[in-house]
Amino acid sequence: MSFKPKVALAQDFLLQLARLPVSMHAKVMKWAIQFQADPTSSGINYENINGARDPNLKSVRLDKDWRGIVFKPSKGDVYVLLYVDHHDDAYRWAENRKLTINPVTGAMQMVMLEHVAEQEADRGALEQNASEYAAPTQSVEPAPSPLFGELSDTELMSLGVPEELLPVVRKISSEEALDALQPRLPAEAYEGLFLVAAGDSVSQVLQARETRVDQAIDTSDFVAALATAESQSRFVVVDDDEAMQAIMNAPLAQWRVFLHPTQNKLARGDRSGPVRVLGGAGTGKTVLAMHRAKWLAENRALGGKKVLFTTFTRNLALDIEENLKTLCSADTMAKIEVKNLDAWVGGFMRARKLEHRIVYDRKQDGALQAWQAALATKDATLDLPDSFYSDELEQVVLAQGLTTLDQYRTARRVGRGVILSRAKRDAVWPVFEEYRGQLASRKLKEVDDAYREIAEMIAIEQGSQLGYAAIVIDETQDFGPQALKLLRAMIAHGPNDLFFVGDGHQRIYSRNRAAMSRCGIDIRGRSRKLYLNYRTTDEIRRQAVALLEACEIDDLDDGHDESKRYKSLSHGPAPEVRMTSGLEEAARVTIAFIQQWRSVQAENESLSFCVVSYSEKSRDALGQQLQSAGIASVPITAQSNHADARNVVHLATMHRAKGLEFDCVIVVAPENYLGPAEETAGQRRLLYVALTRAKRGALLLQV
Numbered sequence: 001m002s003f004k005p006k007v008a009l010a011q012d013f014l015l016q017l018a019r020l021p022v023s024m025h026a027k028v029m030k031w032a033i034q035f036q037a038d039p040t041s042s043g044i045n046y047e048n049i050n051g052a053r054d055p056n057l058k059s060v061r062l063d064k065d066w067r068g069i070v071f072k073p074s075k076g077d078v079y080v081l082l083y084v085d086h087h088d089d090a091y092r093w094a095e096n097r098k099l100t101i102n103p104v105t106g107a108m109q110m111v112m113l114e115h116v117a118e119q120e121a122d123r124g125a126l127e128q129n130a131s132e133y134a135a136p137t138q139s140v141e142p143a144p145s146p147l148f149g150e151l152s153d154t155e156l157m158s159l160g161v162p163e164e165l166l167p168v169v170r171k172i173s174s175e176e177a178l179d180a181l182q183p184r185l186p187a188e189a190y191e192g193l194f195l196v197a198a199g200d201s202v203s204q205v206l207q208a209r210e211t212r213v214d215q216a217i218d219t220s221d222f223v224a225a226l227a228t229a230e231s232q233s234r235f236v237v238v239d240d241d242e243a244m245q246a247i248m249n250a251p252l253a254q255w256r257v258f259l260h261p262t263q264n265k266l267a268r269g270d271r272s273g274p275v276r277v278l279g280g281a282g283t284g285k286t287v288l289a290m291h292r293a294k295w296l297a298e299n300r301a302l303g304g305k306k307v308l309f310t311t312f313t314r315n316l317a318l319d320i321e322e323n324l325k326t327l328c329s330a331d332t333m334a335k336i337e338v339k340n341l342d343a344w345v346g347g348f349m350r351a352r353k354l355e356h357r358i359v360y361d362r363k364q365d366g367a368l369q370a371w372q373a374a375l376a377t378k379d380a381t382l383d384l385p386d387s388f389y390s391d392e393l394e395q396v397v398l399a400q401g402l403t404t405l406d407q408y409r410t411a412r413r414v415g416r417g418v419i420l421s422r423a424k425r426d427a428v429w430p431v432f433e434e435y436r437g438q439l440a441s442r443k444l445k446e447v448d449d450a451y452r453e454i455a456e457m458i459a460i461e462q463g464s465q466l467g468y469a470a471i472v473i474d475e476t477q478d479f480g481p482q483a484l485k486l487l488r489a490m491i492a493h494g495p496n497d498l499f500f501v502g503d504g505h506q507r508i509y510s511r512n513r514a515a516m517s518r519c520g521i522d523i524r525g526r527s528r529k530l531y532l533n534y535r536t537t538d539e540i541r542r543q544a545v546a547l548l549e550a551c552e553i554d555d556l557d558d559g560h561d562e563s564k565r566y567k568s569l570s571h572g573p574a575p576e577v578r579m580t581s582g583l584e585e586a587a588r589v590t591i592a593f594i595q596q597w598r599s600v601q602a603e604n605e606s607l608s609f610c611v612v613s614y615s616e617k618s619r620d621a622l623g624q625q626l627q628s629a630g631i632a633s634v635p636i637t638a639q640s641n642h643a644d645a646r647n648v649v650h651l652a653t654m655h656r657a658k659g660l661e662f663d664c665v666i667v668v669a670p671e672n673y674l675g676p677a678e679e680t681a682g683q684r685r686l687l688y689v690a691l692t693r694a695k696r697g698a699l700l701l702q703v
């Protein structure tokens with residue numbers, strides 16, 4: 001019996017594949033597929049690389065000019081396709097690189113040794129300069145102390161620092177120096193170091209990322225090393241032609257193949273109950289949720305059960321369904337139902353022949369008439385404005401699902417600002433009762449009441465009859481208490497029941513703040529965080545976070561979240577925040593910004609743009625101005641986000657932009673959105689969401 005050797009692809013190989021000239025692309029694909037089928041074939045000539053620091057790196061000839069760089073250890077049947085380039089460039093790439101196994105975590109790591117040498121040389125030169133020019137009598141500023149001086153080598157390596165980089169990491173004495181080293185560090189090492197710099201202990205970091213460092217590691221066993229979540233964040237084992245082809249056909253869809261170790265661990269395996277994953281914008285929550293749904297569908301959706309993937313907004317559900325189709329086989333897809341919660345509720349009501357229509361907006365049609373009729377009954381002696389009644393209805397009566405005066409008399413009204421005596425509560429309540437009566441006579445129902453009533457129906461029938469093996473929830477921050485209670489009711493308590501991802505920074509439907517624990521969802525011991533922002537440059541991320549500096553951010557439960565520990569993996573220009581005289585000037589600046597970025601885009605590149613505005617009216621006005629300047633645009637609506645549209649500028653309201661991403665984003669907002677933080681938290685969250693849609697460039701215009 002013969003065993004096929006293991007073949008893996010490195011992330012660098014795929015990134016390089018995406019950069020290849022069209023003429024080489026097909027050739028490399030063909031070669032890689034043949035290589036995967038039989039890396040021991042006598043037709044493959046592994047050549048040593050003169051001067052290579054790692055004797056296991058070999059060069060393989062593709063044609064007269066092109067070479068593949070392959071890792072082929074002397075022990076074990078493992079082959080890793082690392083890189084491909086012109087002969088000389090490929091050799092240069094390989095010369096100072098070394099593929100090693102971290103002796104503490106057991107993860108495979110590619111180390112650039114030249115960097116170690118460079119740093120030593122730079123430091124030597126700096127020190128020499130300093131001693132030459134320092135005036136002997138002057139007092140010299142004490143050298144800043146190293147950030148990681150207290151950590152042992154083992155602790156540093158347990159965070160993911162390669163042994164070869166220990167000397168460089170030991171010299172880091174500022175956040176800037178750490179950031180400068182980031183491209184050379186494995187992602188888990190960079191993340192671990194910035195968490196420690198922010199105040200976490202090594203054991204806290206390891207516990208949160210579920211990394212064990214108590215096992216003996218064989219640093220020559222590359223097969224075992226490939227099995228770690230850390231290795232899988234940069235190497236993928238490919239078992240057959242089909243898998244190889246699928247990965248190479250979309251080399252830039254990295255999220256499908258290389259998960260961050262925390263994403264990887266959370267996506268797979270059983271969890272004893274509800275899980276909550278927090279993460280700032282762009283930290284890969286939706287990607288994680290999709291991989292989790294896939295794993296659950298493939299491994300735990302048995303006996304005809306399904307996995308429900310739900311979101312708050314319809315657009316995002318559509319987007320996620322499209323992405324899931326690229327991640328899952330048809331068989332797996334058949335076991336996943338993707339639906340925003342309101343669509344699910346609509347379907348449930350139709351299936352049960354429940355006649356009511358749902359009210360999402362009290363300012364329209366029958367709901368408006370019902371509300372006005374209810375307000376007409378208010379007790380004039382109370383001297384409370386209409387806005388008090390609508391806020392009280394949303395934030396207390398509907399949010400808590402109060403249906404009787406007795407319940408209202410004892411209800412929590414934390415954060416409402418106005419204290420109501422029992423007598424006043426008695427006088428206020430009839431307005432809400434009247435409103436529900438008015439709605440009922442029109443066959444209407446507030447959405448929170450619909451959630452509550454359906455949850456009650458399901459509880460009686462037992463949620464397990466809905467046939468879900470698990471429910472995965474994106475955008476959790478926008479679900480209010482009744483929605484969370486409904487989700488809880490939709491599935492029986494048990495392993496893998498509920499998997500929530502969300503971000504308090506992005507709550508833009510503020511009436512919906514909820515604490516999971518008060519909705520019957522116990523996440524104790526099962527809450528995790530993602531810290532690395534894969535989408536937004538650190539410059540844009542910092543600007544977006546700065547907008548929320550004085551605002552309190554919750555953790556979707558009863559605690560707080562903070563922004564200090566998030567970081568981005570990419571860098572670019574800092575976004576400009578500019579005051580304009582109004583929409584016309586904002587349009588002119590927008591046009592100049594778009595033209596500027598288009599003028600520097602690469603030949604075969606088509607940058608995506610979105611102008612994100614504060615209202616549909618301003619969005620359309622900006623669209624017209626772009627049109628007059630010859631720039632085609634398309635608005636994003638509830639029905640479509642036009643993800644495939646090329647060479648057009650997208651236009652969106654801030655709410656519609658949620659969950660999407662573009663290369664460049666221009667945000668247009670009224671000046672007062674940046675008023676005193678305590679009065680503008682809601683608007684600032686909208687700005688945070690809008691700005692963090694940008695991958696590379698952003699501009700914030702105040703009008």
Ligand SMILES: Nc1ncnc2c1ncn2[C@@H]1O[C@H](COP(=O)(O)OP(=O)(O)OP(=O)(O)O)[C@@H](O)[C@H]1O
Nearest residue numbers: 254255259260281282283284285286287534535659
């Ligand atoms: N492991 C990964 N490797 C590479 N890219 C990733 C990875 N995870 C996520 N991404 C990319 O990062 C971007 C943001 O991911 P995603 O939309 O999942 O983040 P999010 O936390 O849900 O963002 P938001 O809350 O802002 O909507 C996407 O372009 C996604 O493809």
